Amino acid sequence: MPKRADLSDTLCPVGxxxxxxxxxxxxxxxxxxxxxxxxxxxxxxxxxxxxQLVSARLKMLVAEGVAERRAYSERPLRHDYWLTDKGKALFDVLYAMRNWSERWAYEPGETGDGPAIRYVHRTCGADVGTAKICPRCGAELGYGDLKGEPSPALKAEQVSRTG
Amino acid sequence: MPKRADLSDTLCPVGxxxxxxxxxxxxxxxxxxxxxxxxxxxxxxxxxxxxQLVSARLKMLVAEGVAERRAYSERPLRHDYWLTDKGKALFDVLYAMRNWSERWAYEPGETGDGPAIRYVHRTCGADVGTAKICPRCGAELGYGDLKGEPSPALKAEQVSRTG
DNA sequence: GATAGTAACTATGATAATCATAGTGACAAG
DNA sequence: CTTGTCACTATGATTATCATAGTTACTATC
Structure with missing residues (x-):
């Protein structure tokens, strides 16, 4: 590829x-x-x-102020990555992606019975389905408000990746 | 690049x-x-x-059922692209991206005074700001519910692109 | 105290996606 | 019959990505 076209100067928020x-x-x-x-x-x-790709992207996320690199051990020296507030705010985007997928991206029965990930509202315990606001208590749903439970099939896939 | 890793078989909705x-x-x-x-x-x-890239991506969107290719003129034969319901549902994702950008992606004053795009709820007329539900009437905000008005600066940028 | 293990990376070469630029086909208008 | 419009396709240079292997710095085990 050539250098990717730079959109960082556009005024459009989606861009x-x-x-x-x-x-x-x-x-x-x-x-x-x-x-x-x-x-x-x-x-x-x-x-x-x-x-290499993980390394490059994490550097970029740190440079953008979306993530932070922290030492979690001194001897041996080890680092890990934490989201900043700017990064946590991206939950809304990924949650919208998840909601879209649950509705549109699976064949019937592909995830078993329910959704690929079941989300429960922490403060009231309601299963929120794919709602943008809690169907029981009406609260907005943002970072930290939900507890995600992967379906058995998805859990199995995750285990197979990490070994 | 090598062939991009294929995630279409993952069960994770974000993936x-x-x-x-x-x-x-x-x-x-x-x-x-x-x-x-x-x-x-x-x-x-x-x-x-x-x-070339636009052509390739539009073909892909049509193949995925996100968009539809329609003839809008017979002589001369001309085509354009319409979103399907599956495509319209992606509004939520792009709206979340827009909300994140309005809050996190601009320097102070960069967009002038207000947001880069002002969104108004069609049915009640409220300026929704960056809310997920209408701050006046409480309705959920999805495809077609909002009227977007670009700021003067953004409008100028758009005009400069299209000539 | 030499070997093996762990975690966070970096280095190298092959492959293919992207860009810039130019060109095509089918038709309409002047 | 030349110019213009619109939706594309063709070509070659560039470079991001992948797969694989290697590095650094330390700890734990034999």
Whole structure:
């Protein structure tokens, strides 16, 4: 490829975020970080991305202020990656993607019985389905408000990736 | 590049949609289609993408059932592209991207005074800001419910692209 | 104290996606 | 019959991505 066209100077808000989010590797890494998987090797294993690509994208996310690199051990020196507030706010985007997929991206019965991931509202316990606001208590649903439970089939897939 | 890793068989809903949406060109084309710009040349001009890429992505969107190719003129034969219901449902994702950008992706004052795009709820007239549900009437906000008004600066940018 | 293990990366070469630019086909208008 | 429009396709250079292997720095085990 040639150098990718630069949209970072467009004023369009979709164009701006597309510069960051219009990249499979970035989306997959964000998924891992949002699920609380912070370690390099775990991210690489779960996403199936090569270490070089993971490394490059994590550097980019740090440079963009979306993630933060922290030492979690001094001896031996080890680092992991945490989302900043700017990064946590991307939950809404990935949640919208998840909702779209649950509705449109599976063949009937492909995920077993229910959704691929069941989300429960932490504060009231309701299964939110694919709603944007909690169907029981009406609260908005953002980062940290939901507890995700993968279906047995998805859980099996995740285990097979991490070994 | 090598063949891009295929995620279309993953059960993870984010992974599945990432296969489609983790691509700058796709996001930009969807933006155009959601804004009602259906003609090939207009899409190419507004996105800044080359015709080959636009052509390839539109074919893919049609193959995925996200868009539809229709003849809008018989003589001369001319085609344009319309979103299907599956495509219209992606509004939620792009709207979440827009909301994130409005909050996190601009320097202070960069868009002038207000947001880069002001959204008004069609049925009640409220300026929704960056809310997920209408702050006045409480309705959920989906495809077709909002009227977007670009800021003067963004409008100028759009005009400069299309000539 | 030499070997094996762990975690976070970096290096290398092959492959293919992207870009810039130019060109095509079918028709309409002047 | 030349120019213009619109939806594309063709070509070659560039470069991002993948697969695989290697590196660094330390710990744990034999």
């Amino acid at each position: 701006r975020s597309a510069e960051l989010l219009g990249d499979r590797a970035v989306l997959l890494i964000l998924r891992e970080l949002l699920f609380g998987r912070r370690r390099f090797e775990l991210i690489a294993a779960n996403t199936g991305l090569g270490p | 599945r949609s990432a296969e489609l949406l983790g691509d700058r060109a796709v996001l930009l084309i969807l933006r155009e289609l959601l804004f009602g710009r259906r003609r090939f040349e207009l899409i190419a001009a507004n996105t800044g993408l080359g015709p």
